Amino acid sequence: MSEDHSTLSTYCSTIAQNAKQASAALQLCSTDLRNHWLDQSALAIRENVAAILAANALDIAAAPGFELSDAQVDRLSLDDERVESIATALEAIALLPDPVGETISSSVRPNGLEVTKIRVPLGVVFFIYESRPNVTADAAAICLKSGNAVILRGGKEAAHSSKAIVDVLIKVAADVGIPEHSLQLVSTTDRDAVGFLLQQSDCIDVAIPRGGAGLIHRVVAEAKMPVMKHFAGNCHVYVDQHANLQMAVDIIVNSKCQRMGVCNACESLVIHEQVAAEAIPVIAQALLQHGITIHGDSLTCEIVPDAIIATDEDYGREFLGPEISIKVVENVDSAIKHINLYSSGHTEAIVTDDEAAASLFSRAIDSSAVMINASTRFNDGGEFGLGAEIGISTDKFHARGPCGLQELTTYKYIATGTGHIRG
Template identity: 50%
Template sequence: MAVSLAGTENAEDRNLEAEMTALGRRARAAAARLADAPTDAKNEALRAAAAALRADAELILAANRRDLATATGRTMTPAMIDRLTLDPRRIEAMAVGLEEVAALPDPVGLIDSVVSRPNGLQIEKVRVPLGVIGIIYESRPNVTADAAALCLKAGNAAILRGGSESAQSSAAILAALARGLEAAGLPADAVQRVPSQDRAAVGLMLRLDQYIDVIIPRGGKSLIERVAAEARIPVLKHLDGICHVYVDKAADLAKARAIVLNAKLRRTGVCGAAETLLVDRPVAASHLVPILADLIAAGCEIRGDAATQALDDRVKPATEEDWSTEYLAPILSVRIVDGVDAAIAHIAAYGSQHTDSIVTEDAAAAERFLARVDSAIVIHNASTQFADGGEFGMGAEIGISTGRLHARGPVGVAELTSYKYRVRGTGQIRP
């Protein structure tokens, strides 16, 4: 059954509708084959795809240069350009990511629990693939490789819809992945790209509930909101990364300076970058002054409350909007607060339930923060930039889920499975 573009008489739209329906059918057929594919075959496909990425590095870089040349005529932030840009190091990182996923345990078929009932029934809870996963992302061509690897290892087929900015890069990466699948005797249709950059294709994809089991959007707030509003399919959401670092009165100054600088400036365009710094009032002078000096010297713009401005005349006034802004740029909002409870209250009011960190040597304050901050990732004495599946030992990740259902935090291989119950009997009937 085709997905309907109700009311349209446009031949181009009807062709796109037919293409999307055919794409879904092929993905469903591939998912059926992958569901019971041997672990060795999946691992062989991933290793062969890694080798193909390395062999095609120059082709991929050339495609990326074409994407970048096109992007210069569009309105793109430095963070978006950084995400779009590939170089030999990033291609090698993609290839290594595929190999790391190949080395991970296969979650499919793992038995989570076994229950023996008094009537003799044996009930097993066993891990199974989700099926077909639709992934919509913006200007990150590396997501093409990461998403494909994770879906494949978990026995899922993937339909990918990358941003138009990265179309040529993603196509070149996908060609290498397809060679890896074919080398292992697995269907190349296990990973497919949406054939059009038309926005109508996204709308059609969000209504392919006959073929797609889960949608994972990875991108800006407008993309996430559109997917959540239009999808007929369950959505695994990744909202803004409004991440906080709270420097407590019991913080070690050297740790605090290093953690804040890294959390904000290691890479400003990633979702785990800190966007707000909260500092306990008793250490505003002793701790915040040198931290501000570090950040400003490194090229970071500071937007602070009145108390922060009083400590350094280079600090710009923060507006109410700043506290809920994901800058993805070398800009940091700073507020002085009255203790850990005030920091927790600020995070609850303005945060996005992504990643938040406390710097303190007070174990009780740390435990209070870790217990009461309702975020997917909460951290003690470390940078928020550890919000990454690779750093969690998961290999590549599709994103950080900020929701509460099915998966939360880094979405790796295990999070791309569901489960079913296998019940073994010896002739029992229910009275």
């Protein structure tokens, strides 16, 4: 190992060890203290808006060098309104119920031993994410609120913005008495730092990557600790033969066009062949009016002259921009087969008035959320009533779907006796 790598390895080991020590102290902090930190952090974010925007301007100026897409630049950008949203989100998290210490179940055994199952923090979270400054504050808030120490590693595209936000949060933490090192930001943009930290399984309890396929695959391959994946969102809307066409158009436009650069945006349409001739022209017109490029199968291209013939790769792509794929299928079973083949396991929707089709679709689709006559954009912690989220997991273990405070806890058993011994 070179001297530079040795220094980086030592730095990462120190961060992990500090987080582990902070985690033990943080678990003893009261709910009131953690909420006080959140409320004071919101005030401090507002007071430091000029510094945060100045840091963000440096990131925006450097964006062309990173060859970011328009959608990525949009996610990176901050203004007064978005900074205020960060502050408001911190206050909202403070108002959420604290899951730590919650009794999940309790029983008294025949011998009188009382067994209680309670929620406890996971411990230390290593959160790796890309080019979204607001996620920096959200992740810090959710982790500390749920009693977890957190190590943040943001994308180099948002390095200045993330540091400006974390500096504010750390100062407030020190002021109110949150244990030192409960919140840490990896200060280097060296990609090897991620690899070194992913080896620290003695100190880090879970790694949570939130970003593109390359990041996810790397973390899964290199991590020595459990991983909760916030994977790509190749989300589908299936228009059944018994769909209300106007409802389908409204849902598709909202799912695709409200915000194209987010993981719960629709990227692919699947349409029953019996309604294709009627539905595709209307749907295509609505999408084209929003500047959407259509990648379709042969039938779609016959109906829509502006459509481009779709490849297998197109059906598996998370476009994150003004593009969408369309596939015409024989029936609901074919739709399910197509979606399960190409989906990333995030969110799928069906538009139908047929309860049997909706029931089959919801049972057979292998994704974290199924929407029946509703936009894919609703797969969100806030919309599901969970409050804030650290991501939307496409895993099945330890958590699936929107991951809020409760999903950042595990449990332990407390057995209380009166001198009980086992015979």
